Amino acid sequence: MRIKPLLLRDGDDLELARRLRSRSISSGAAQRARIVLLASQGESNSSIAELVGVSRPTVISWRARYDVDGLAGLEDDARSGRPRSLDRREIVSATLMPPPKKYGVTHWSSRLLAKHLGIGYGTVARIWREYGVQPWRSETFKFSTDPELVAKVTDIVGLYLDPPENAIVLCVDEKSQIQALDRTAPTLPMQIGMPEKQTHDYIRNGTTTLFAALEIATGKVTGICRPRHRHQEFLVFLKHVARAYPKQELHLVMDNYATHKKAEVREWLAANPRIHVHFTPTSASWMNLVEVWFGIIERQAIHRGTFRSVRELTAKIREFINGWNPRAQPFVWTKTAEQILVKADRKTTSNSGH
Structure with a gap:
């Protein structure tokens, strides 16, 4: 179902398209850009929600924010207080501790730990790479109790x-x-550029x-x-x-x-x-x-x-x-x-x- 398209300000269509292609912006920013672009093409709120993978109220909210403030309305709300900064050792130490029971998980993901600590998940992932920490991996061992x-x-x-x-x-x-x-x-045999398939x-x-x-x-x-x-x-x-x-x-x-x-x-x-x-x-x-x-x-x-x-x-x-x-x-x-x-x-x- 088509509705009245969201009117974009001059040049915003190019900027929104750039954000969709960019690899340097957050997934949230790219998601908002897609919502607004689809809205400008006359897609319904329900259709946009299904295409983007968000709720209908979320679509309505970002449409409204763009309508009022343009691209500035798509920015994250400023958080009160000083941005949090953690020492690398604090992040590694938190990784080595089991997640609180409220999360119901056996080990940390970078996004969950980042949310828990109030920092960016990219920072967590980078530090995990630097220190060789891999919470998602588990290996087994068994030692022998043989008396001989x-x-x-x-x-x-x-x-x-x-x-x-x-x-x-x-x-x-x-x-x-x-x-x-x-x-x-x-079985489909191997071909140049393609592995065998079963x-x-x-x-x-x-x-x-x-x-x-x-x-x-x-x-x-x-x-x-x-x-x-x-x-x-x-x-x-x-x-x-x-x-x-x-x-x-x-x-x-x-x-x-x-x-x-x-x-x-x-x-x-x-x-x-x-x-x-x-x-x-x-x-x-x-x-x-x-x-x-x-x-x-x-x-x-x-x-x-x-x-x-x-x-x-x-x-x-x-x-x-x-x-x-x-x-x-x-x-x-x-x-x-x-x-x-x-x-x-x-x-x-x-x-x-x-």
Whole structure:
């Protein structure tokens, strides 16, 4: 619905258009300029409110202020008292404190903190950049409470840095619940200037579990897929690994998952004394280098794949392993046991100090 256009003063249309293009003025000033320009084109107050994203009374207010005072009526009202100035350290200190409960948020945004302190949000954002403060980010950590932490870390790092002579060190684990996902429409291939595109929705076609053993000296992988990841499937995999290395002494690094410690598994290991097991500390599966390889196959073969069945998924996994092994490189461990234990001790001390 069109109403009587708001009459602009001479030259104001050019100034308002400049404000809309400018990157140096506040978003509020640009918003007011747009309101007045739309009003000058005969748009209704309701239409302007919808286009700009404000309330109808706000549109009426700024139209009236321009009508009376011109461009001067679009300026912010002067605030009483001296403009507030805060030391950088005060702003950083406020950032590190949790927001008051009245805001109902878990962390500060630059605009919310600026409003809370009565300063410009640009100032807050600039100081956050200077000091490397990032309230919107959160990371996780977990320290091991394993009573055998020192012994296990020393044992596994020793295997990595100084493996036994005439023996092979294998990092063993399973990547479970790998989904065979098919997109609801064909993937659009990459083109010059455009990335590959996939639909965001997908169809689930079942899951598989990949059991893998990474030989750290070469980077080669022995793997099989099974529908489930019980101790029965794990034992089948151990026998598969034993056949792949029929004569060598094997040292297997694995985590404390219950499947790995079942009586049947322990009995089979006892009957095969050339195979030695080394368990990672509790909550330290990151020490198992096959986890790094699982990340590689996920990124390079699974995440962007489309699979109409579990059979297609397992075929792709096998294809990746067959292509990986001829070009594999050793997986090199660099941290000493002392470095890991010092870091773990720091986290433990920090946590107990709170």
